[in-house]
Amino acid sequence: MPATLCRIELRKHLRAARKALTHSQQQHAAKAIARQLENLTFYQHAKTVAGYLANDGEPELTETIAQCWQNKKQTTLPVLHPFSKKHLLFLRYCATTPMQFNRFNIAEPVLSATDICLLNQHDIILMPLVGFDVQGNRLGMGGGFYDRTLSALDPNHRPVLIGIAHDCQKVDTLPTASWDIPCDYIVTPSMVQRNPGCATPESHLHKSAQ
Structure with missing residues (x-):
């Protein structure tokens, strides 16, 4: 099976699995993930x-x-x-931030140049995903927005990349592409997975604070 088809089939299967979770299961997952993150020293x-x-x-x-x-x-x-097709900006967000819906019907802050936060000004980026494996490879929705955006990161001066997922989204091995940006960590309701080759998170935080 071609890798592209495999990714398409995996995406379909894993999206169906997470959408099949009940409201109660989703609530439990949200609370458990918040606890997992709060227990990480570098996150604190x-x-x-x-x-x-x-x-x-x-x-x-x-x-x-x-x-x-x-x-x-x-x-x-x-x-x-x-302006940059299939790229993301990150805007500061608080309880009073004006919001609007983008073309995917997802709420996002109203664009304001004064609220833009550059990638290297972050300590941590929490990312959604469709699937992940033990190597920290991340399968997204297929648009490539995060991969394109994060490709500009300086490997010596960057935030810690954490994929956020349900446990049902884990697979043994994901088919990868040359442009895929792996996660440093994956956090699910039941585990924190530090991935092979992950840099020391404290070194990232130290640099970003300078």
């Missing part, structure tokens, strides 16, 4: 965290974001780039 020390607003059965980060605000962390959300 982070000052700026990018999140997302859940869509298509993705784990909710509402509790995690509220937790960030309570702990005086700055949060951002991805916004579709108005």
Whole structure:
């Protein structure tokens, strides 16, 4: 089976699995993921965290974001780039941020140049995904928005990349492409997976704080 077809079939199967979760299961997952993150020492020390607003059965980060605000962390959300096709910007997000729906019917902050937070100004980026494997490979929705955006990161000065997933989204091995950006960590309701080749998270936080 060609790798592209395999990715398409995997995406279909894993999206169906996460969308089949009940409301109660989704609520449990959101709380468990928030606890998992809060228990990570480098996450506790982070000052700026990018999140997302859940869509298509993705784990909710509402509790995690509220937790960030309570702990005086700055949060951002991805916004579709108005000029660079299939790229993202990250805008500061708080309870009073004006919001609008993008072309995918996902809520995002209203674009404001003064609220843009550059990639290297983040300590951590929490990313949704469709599937993941033990190597930290991430299968997205297929648009390539995160991969294109994160390809600009300086490997020596970048945030920690954390994929957020339900346990049912794990597979043994994902077919990968040359442009795929792997995660440093995967966090699910039941586990924190540190991936092979992951740099020391504290070194990222130290550099981003400089």
